[in-house]
Amino acid sequence: MSTQPNNPLHGIKLEQIITELQGHYGWEYMGYQINIRCFTHDPSVKSSLKFLRRTPWARTKVEAMYLEMLRNKR
Template structure:
């Protein structure tokens, strides 16, 4: 099924987490989305486990990722 208007199509959750950590760091992510997997001994593995079981938190992480992508695109067009 084609999803041309879905910017998350084909992007794995692990890739999203890795890019957010590289861009913002765990501390900022935990400040923005107060979940234990970001604030207490954060790791990609624990985050994946939690986010796969917790739709509301995954939605927030995906929203943060989309905002990051949008800001990158905006900066590129200045």
């Protein structure tokens, strides 16, 4: 039984979120939607993870983008 049944992000790693977003939208669109350097200048999963782990406001935006992608896939 999950301790967070209403949290769609529960159990999903940040790396998985970035990888899925990048595969679905691509770096260019992600950088357009969320203007952060790790998406717009020489983007990589590694640089994005490093930045997002230290920057709560950016991580919140990326998580929101991921949830929106999941809603649109349904």
